[in-house]
Amino acid sequence: MLSANLSAIFYLISGVLFILALRGLSSPETSRQGNFFGILGMAIAVIVTFLSIGNFSAGFLIVLIFLLIGGLIGAFIAYKIPMTAMPELVAGFHSLVGLSAVFVAIAAFLNPEAFNLGSPGNIKLGSLIEMSIGAAVGAITFSGSIIAFLKLQGIMSGSPITFKGQHPLNALILISIIVIIYLLCSTQSSNLFWILLTISFLIGFLLIIPIGGADMPVVISMLNSYSGWAAAGIGFTLENTALIITGALVGSSGAILSYIMCKGMNRSFFNVILGGFGATEQSVSSQNKEQRPVKSGNADDAAFLMKNASSVIIVPGYGMAVAQAQHALREMVDTLKKNDIKVSYAIHPVAGRMPGHMNVLLAEANVPYDEVFELEEINNDFANADVAFVIGANDVTNPVAKTDPQSPIYGMPVLDVEKCKSVLFVKRSLSPGYAGIDNDLFYKENTLMLFADAKKMTEDITKNL
């Protein structure tokens, strides 16, 4: 049996290894080593926990069996999941972190002796506060992530669900959560504990349903952050350094990602959370729908334009992920490169359904990461490029964000696609994007619309090159 001090030191080591795991992600070269540090930290934490309990009786075998079952399911999912389904996977994983935080809190509440927290009905006040906060945040993470998962998976409609009195209701529930935690701490009543969990599940559900599909990058980052705070809350209860450090790391990581995503849309965090962006703007777009001439072309025209270009910038968006066009795109780019055409990729911060979504898909298609650029790095290059190839993106290229203060997306950083000599727009129809506004780019003199499925069009262009 390991002494408490020695195991605390090991937990500290695993916390430091987790910091190094995140540090490794500062560049792709060091990232694999970082992931190894993370695995090492986790192994240390688990082994030290077994050794510090030192109880290798029948319960130990059952723990191993459950560990194995979970591990096999996790490994199976990790190898089978297609890269395009990464946002759903991450949302699903968040829900599991949330639920396991809830379960640990329940276990600690029912059997506080096992955690040195006092006895049932007489739990130390501090521990009870930490435990109920951890449980409530965990429950919110769980139900919120389930909704995010269903929306991303397409089981639930991606459009915002709003109803009258939604915000007052949410505010009321949030206040009652605080009141119940206060009452729970003064009475130690187990009924209140169950009520707390139930309404926390409910508020997680209510908080996410009004948020639309394209705001999912913010939602996923936010839930990432919540899962961290839940872990930290449980970490305080268990007096475990590894858990406290990790919770703080994950919590701030998710918060930073939410901030980056909000900035990428020029919207405040509260604006996104309060939801209803897509729903309110729909009416505006239908009003000023006038018929304007559009130039549309076929794969042959597109191939001709690109063959005569010397540099091409590709702007991928969520549509590329939906059509699974990343491999076809890479093949097209390979052909272009053979003709000595310079190709680079421009990624908008909120392209896709989660932070870094496009980068992973391009990496999967073997696109070298040093050909892929962020908005600030590449935006000045559009003026010197011959062709911009927009595949599955829309709002993030809309020049209206720079010119029309009335527009709902005014002020959002956009890719200066219109500065290219010509723009090729692969899209299924002229329908507006998520923000519900028309894209002026469609009607520009130098824009050629390619109405087709992104994958099929890209393949056809390659044939014609």
Added chain:
Amino acid sequence: MEIDPFIFRLSIFILSIFIGYYVVWSVTPSLHTPLMSVTNAISSVIIVGAIIAGLAGNSDSIFSTSSIFGFLAISLAAVNIFGGFLVTQRMLAMYKKKKKDK
């Protein structure tokens, strides 16, 4: 007067938030998806609490309500640990530099 150990844990927590802040800002945007999956994996270190709960039962009653919740939490966290680290590894293996063709 002695300082409550809670204060020490709070200090660790606050300082870790700052570490997280600076470390995460230095993560390159192209690796934001692996960042999310690896943070997912490491936050499942909550399995530590689940193991304590699962092993708390004595030999007469291995399956108390508390330890059953512990066992379930172990499985959930294990899905995340294995799934999270492996899928991160799979993603990171795809990030390659340009071949020297120029």
